[in-house]
Amino acid sequence: MFHLALKMLMGDRAKYIMLVGGLTFATLLMTQQNAVFQGLLSWTTSHLRNMRAAIWVVEAHVESANETKPLRDTDVNRVRSVTGVDFAVPLFQGILRAKTASGADKQVMLIGLHGATLFGRPPQMLGGDLALLRLPNTVVIDELGVQRLSQGRSRPIAIGDTFEINDREARIVGICRTERHFFGYPYVYSSYDQALQFAPRQRKMLSAILVQPKPGLDAAEVARRIGAETGMRAFTSDEFAKVTVDYIWKTTGIPVSFLTTIILGFIVGIAVSGQTFYSFVLENLRHLGALKAMGASTWLLARMLLLQAFTVGLIGYGMGLGLTALFGFLVLPIGQPPFLLQPSSLLLTGVALVVICSFAALLGIVKVARLEPAIVFRG
Amino acid sequence: MSSSNSIAVQVRGVTKSFGVGDSRTVALKGVDFSTREGELHLVVGPSGCGKTTLLSVVAGTLDWDGGEIDVLGTRLNGMAKGAVTAFRGKHVGFIFQQFNLIPTLTCIENVSVPLLLNGRHRGEAERRAAELLTTVGLADTGRKRPTELSGGQQQRVAIARALSHEPRLLICDEPTSALDSATGHQIMDLLATAARKPGRCVIIVTHDPRIYGYADRITVMEDGRVTQVLEGEALRHFIETHQ
Numbered sequence: 001m002f003h004l005a006l007k008m009l010m011g012d013r014a015k016y017i018m019l020v021g022g023l024t025f026a027t028l029l030m031t032q033q034n035a036v037f038q039g040l041l042s043w044t045t046s047h048l049r050n051m052r053a054a055i056w057v058v059e060a061h062v063e064s065a066n067e068t069k070p071l072r073d074t075d076v077n078r079v080r081s082v083t084g085v086d087f088a089v090p091l092f093q094g095i096l097r098a099k100t101a102s103g104a105d106k107q108v109m110l111i112g113l114h115g116a117t118l119f120g121r122p123p124q125m126l127g128g129d130l131a132l133l134r135l136p137n138t139v140v141i142d143e144l145g146v147q148r149l150s151q152g153r154s155r156p157i158a159i160g161d162t163f164e165i166n167d168r169e170a171r172i173v174g175i176c177r178t179e180r181h182f183f184g185y186p187y188v189y190s191s192y193d194q195a196l197q198f199a200p201r202q203r204k205m206l207s208a209i210l211v212q213p214k215p216g217l218d219a220a221e222v223a224r225r226i227g228a229e230t231g232m233r234a235f236t237s238d239e240f241a242k243v244t245v246d247y248i249w250k251t252t253g254i255p256v257s258f259l260t261t262i263i264l265g266f267i268v269g270i271a272v273s274g275q276t277f278y279s280f281v282l283e284n285l286r287h288l289g290a291l292k293a294m295g296a297s298t299w300l301l302a303r304m305l306l307l308q309a310f311t312v313g314l315i316g317y318g319m320g321l322g323l324t325a326l327f328g329f330l331v332l333p334i335g336q337p338p339f340l341l342q343p344s345s346l347l348l349t350g351v352a353l354v355v356i357c358s359f360a361a362l363l364g365i366v367k368v369a370r371l372e373p374a375i376v377f378r379g
Numbered sequence: 380m381s382s383s384n385s386i387a388v389q390v391r392g393v394t395k396s397f398g399v400g401d402s403r404t405v406a407l408k409g410v411d412f413s414t415r416e417g418e419l420h421l422v423v424g425p426s427g428c429g430k431t432t433l434l435s436v437v438a439g440t441l442d443w444d445g446g447e448i449d450v451l452g453t454r455l456n457g458m459a460k461g462a463v464t465a466f467r468g469k470h471v472g473f474i475f476q477q478f479n480l481i482p483t484l485t486c487i488e489n490v491s492v493p494l495l496l497n498g499r500h501r502g503e504a505e506r507r508a509a510e511l512l513t514t515v516g517l518a519d520t521g522r523k524r525p526t527e528l529s530g531g532q533q534q535r536v537a538i539a540r541a542l543s544h545e546p547r548l549l550i551c552d553e554p555t556s557a558l559d560s561a562t563g564h565q566i567m568d569l570l571a572t573a574a575r576k577p578g579r580c581v582i583i584v585t586h587d588p589r590i591y592g593y594a595d596r597i598t599v600m601e602d603g604r605v606t607q608v609l610e611g612e613a614l615r616h617f618i619e620t621h622q
């Protein structure tokens with residue numbers, strides 16, 4: 001009987017296409033929005049992955065990795081004196097104006113690394129020499145920097161070229177690859193001391209302290225100790241990432257707006273497929289009644305309806321995921337909008353689709369269970 | 380007693396009403412009715428007299444209020460719904476005025492349904508369905524959809540479907556009313572042949588006098604009651620006066 005159930009389903013072309021289309025759309029909406037949201041969330045912590053410090057020490061009121069509140073220079077030494085700290089280095093980070101050859105202003109994320117250790121160095125060097133940052137007026141820029149700062153040049157900006165940061169000349173000694181920062185600005189690396197030259201003079205210039213715990217020690221434990229002894233906030237990289245994501249959830253409308261779209265996808269899926277499937281059942285009520293008269297049990301008819309609902313569900317899910325993947329392939333090379341498709345979002349959409357299909361089938365099953373087979377005698 | 384004389388359906392004092400209060404309709408007001416095996420039994424009477432309702436309760440597709448119903452030696456009173464459904468699937472075949480074939484399935488698939496419901500495998504069911512279509516004179520229509528066929532052809536497909544699992548009771552509600560006279564006679568020839576099968580009984584509800592001549596017995600109903608049961612001389616007289 002089940003092959004006949006499928007034939008009855010696909011025989012009704014219009015409804016079949018409507019069902020598959022609705023479920024495809026719902027899947028696409030839910031998965032794609034989820035992927036963009038996850039991508040966005042992952043951008044919020046990309047800075048931590050670029051710097052790769054075990055422990056971050058920041059000003060007491062800092063609430064996210066994308067926020068900077070200056071510390072006193074002497075704070076580095078206070079952290080160094082905490083037991084369990086192997087070494088602690090100062091970090092400058094700030095958004096500065098760079099000038100392109102055409103004279104346009106571009107914002108850049110200037111990172112000042114501790115000169116002796118260059119701790120927090122870029123994840124991957126594509127060319128040049130990071131050690132040259134110890135020379136005056138030198139910088140390493142990332143690929144996005146190359147792209148942005150090449151404006152007005154006959155060829156892309158390269159090692160040996162110069163540009164201005166905050167009206168001071170900077171010479172490029174290396175190109176690196178980074179993960180895109182949440183704010184979307186290119187990374188420009190210099191030594192800590194050099195960064196203080198580029199940046200406008202202020203009373204406090206230290207942005208954060210990067211810490212390496214002694215070998216064998218638990219980073220979380222060392223971070224707790226630093227926090228307790230210095231009064232600053234100290235996180236492991238993972239803790240900081242979590243705090244940052246929580247901050248986004250609590251203080252911005254971003255998650256709510258994405259959730260709204262995802263829930264909308266779910267509702268559209270429920271409404272369209274529930275309604276279409278129900279009218280499919282209504283239209284076939286006479287035939288279902290005839291089958292019941294001929295000896296088909298309610299349980300058999302229920303399984304036939306479940307098979308029909310889950311068949312369109314599976315096809316819609318597959319097509320929706322296909323379209324989401326296509327979207328991903330198109331946007332990932334551009335890097336905009338963010339896109340991160342996680343197994344958990346696939347699972348979530350899958351569960352949502354199971355709920356949608358069960359609901360649609362249930363509507364029909366209730367109708368069929370109440371169906372008097374005698375209706376087949378009525379004209 | 381030969382098997383052709385044994386009782387196939389026995390209905391005693393059956394009542395059935397629809398609705399409540401002002402909209403209450405009493406469709407059956409204490410009906411006594413019986414058919415024998417090997418018999419083609421017509422139930423006739425004016426519109427609204429309760430023919431279809433009687434057929435529905437005999438077929439086990441409708442609950443009734445009072446009275447007793449025995450079908451093929453099984454008492455339907457007090458039987459669980461699931462058991463009635465299984466009983467129907469095994470022993471009862473249906474033919475309707477509007478054919479009730481599933482339009483998205485081929486003729487072979489339509490005919491195979493009762494076989495599948497009785498646990499036959501798809502290949503076997505479809506082979507048997509094709510044979511049955513041949514016996515009703517539709518050898519080449521197996522792969523067609525019912526909607527591609529004429530009314531008479533569709534009703535023949537319905538007969539093949541109703542007979543496919545060799546039911547002992549064939550229930551037909553106005554099988555010829557949607558058809559022209561010649562086609563109606565072809566359909567009745569098929570049903571009459573089916574009724575001759577030992578152990579089988581065919582009950583046909585109709586108000587089509589053109590087919591009265593096929594009856595072995597006729598039960599006449601009026602306003603929810605059986606008023607006459609005709610056979611032999613009385614039956615011949617009834618048929619003559621109505622043609």
Ligand SMILES: Nc1ncnc2c1ncn2[C@@H]1O[C@H](COP(=O)(O)OP(=O)(O)OP(=O)(O)O)[C@@H](O)[C@H]1O
Binds near residue numbers: 398424429
């Ligand atoms: N499901 C129902 N709900 C309410 N009333 C019903 C229902 N089925 C039948 N009736 C009523 O019961 C009475 C008998 O109906 P039934 O269909 O058995 O008559 P019938 O003899 O088959 O008529 P026809 O020749 O027009 O088919 C009618 O008055 C009809 O309106």
Ligand SMILES: [Mg+2]
Binds near residue numbers: 430431432552
């Ligand atoms: Mg009727």
